[in-house]
Amino acid sequence: MITLIPAIDIIEGRCVRLTKGDYATQKIYADDPAEMACKLEAAGFRRLHVVDLDGARSKHVVNIDVLRRITHETNLVVDFGGGVKTDQDLQLAFDAGAAMVTVGSIAVTQPQTVLGWLQEFGADRLVLGADVRDGFISINGWKEESKQALLPFLQDYMEAGMKHVLCTEISKDGMLQGPATPLYQQIMEAFPECQLIASGGVSGIEDIRQLNDACIPAVVFGKAIYEGRINLQQLLKEFPQLPKQNAKP
Numbered sequence: 527m528i529t530l531i532p533a534i535d536i537i538e539g540r541c542v543r544l545t546k547g548d549y550a551t552q553k554i555y556a557d558d559p560a561e562m563a564c565k566l567e568a569a570g571f572r573r574l575h576v577v578d579l580d581g582a583r584s585k586h587v588v589n590i591d592v593l594r595r596i597t598h599e600t601n602l603v604v605d606f607g608g609g610v611k612t613d614q615d616l617q618l619a620f621d622a623g624a625a626m627v628t629v630g631s632i633a634v635t636q637p638q639t640v641l642g643w644l645q646e647f648g649a650d651r652l653v654l655g656a657d658v659r660d661g662f663i664s665i666n667g668w669k670e671e672s673k674q675a676l677l678p679f680l681q682d683y684m685e686a687g688m689k690h691v692l693c694t695e696i697s698k699d700g701m702l703q704g705p706a707t708p709l710y711q712q713i714m715e716a717f718p719e720c721q722l723i724a725s726g727g728v729s730g731i732e733d734i735r736q737l738n739d740a741c742i743p744a745v746v747f748g749k750a751i752y753e754g755r756i757n758l759q760q761l762l763k764e765f766p767q768l769p770k771q772n773a774k775p
Contacts, residue, residue, distance in 0.1 A: 528738040530765055531573040531605075531723060532566050533748035534559045534596075536589045537580055543749045546699050547657075547664075549583065555752040560595040566751075567600045570762040572769055574602040575692075575723075575746045576624075581609020585631075585666065590622050597623025601769075605653050607692075616643060620651075628692055630655030631665035633683065634672045641686055653690040653723070654683050658709070664696060677716055690721045692746065698727030702749060705733050710742050730755050734765065 534541050537549075541556035556562045563574055576596060580588035587609045597604055606619045607628030619627045633640045633654055644652055656676060657664045663674040680691060693713060695706035705727040713722055721743050728734060728747035737745050750756045 527765055528734065528742060529573060529723075529744035530571060530734070530761070530767055531575045531744055531746045532571050532751055533575040533577065533725075533746050534562055535577045535579050535748065536592055536608075539589060539592055541752075542579070543752060544579070544699070545701065547696055549579070552579075559592050560599050563596045563600050563602060567602050569758045570767060572603060572767045573744075574600075574604045575628075575725075576604055576606045576608075578606070578608030581615075582607075582631075582666065583669075584609055585611055587615045587618050590618050593619065593624060594622040605692075607653070607655055616647075620647075626651055626653050626690065628653040628655045630657060634663055634665050634674050634679070637682070640683075644683075644687055649687050649689040652688065653692050654680070654688050656680060656691055656693045657696055658693060659696040677713075680713065680717060680720075684717050684720060689719070690723065691717075692723040692725055694725040694746075695727065699725070701727055702729040702753070702755065703727055704729055705737060705745070707736055707740050707742070710737070711740050714741065731757070731761055731764065734761065738765070 536559055540554050541559045541562050542552045542554050545551040578589045593606055603625045605626035605628055606624040610616055610629055611632050629640050658676050663672045663679055665672050698706050705724055710724045723744040723746055724737055724742050725746040728750050
């Protein structure tokens with residue numbers, strides 16, 4: 527059964543959502559991300575994806591205090607990303623309670639650093655972020671395009687022992703027009719052991735059913751929750767999330 531991972535994106539300490547990663551489109555949904563995290567846990571979620579959008583833009587972790595509050599005030603298994611570029615950034619996130627850290631841009635620009643982290647911390651504590659536009663990886667808050675094609679990029683890391691991959695189809699992000707299921711199926715066909723987290727485009731429960739039927743292991747979604755397009759009680763009844771499956775390390 528698919529793992530459900532709600533997302534909280536943070537700008538200036540508030541819970542926001544963007545469209546296609548464009549900071550000019552930000553819409554504020556809550557002034558207190560920790561309070562939102564508590565509500566999501568109370569609804570029945572066990573995982574949470576937290577993105578430091580200020581960090582992604584600044585190229586260093588910014589909203590570490592917000593992360594610390596979320597992990598202290600909930601028992602959610604939190605993966606954190608956005609601006610993790612150095613050993614210090616990574617350690618800050620772990621020290622603030624992140625169970626996992628998503629590494630994206632640095633996995634493109636400094637692969638040896640990420641491979642070192644993989645050896646030091648293990649595959650269960652890192653998530654490879656693969657943000658895709660037109661088949662190539664985007665970096666630095668999606669403001670820059672790399673020359674890394676998606677599947678070769680993933681292959682290098684999967685061969686090195688990476689297990690968890692968060693793939694966002696940027697053209698779908700925040701559009702509420704359905705996920706890029708064929709892309710995720712392509713990834714799973716190439717890497718059957720990959721613990722893939724699909725991201726971008728979820729507009730309602732039917733999209734999550736589609737991903738589940740396609741045997742995608744997990745999905746991240748946020749805007750559909752905040753816009754009231756998903757009945758959380760119905761969703762979690764259909765796809766119950768068991769605490770014992772996602773216990774904190």
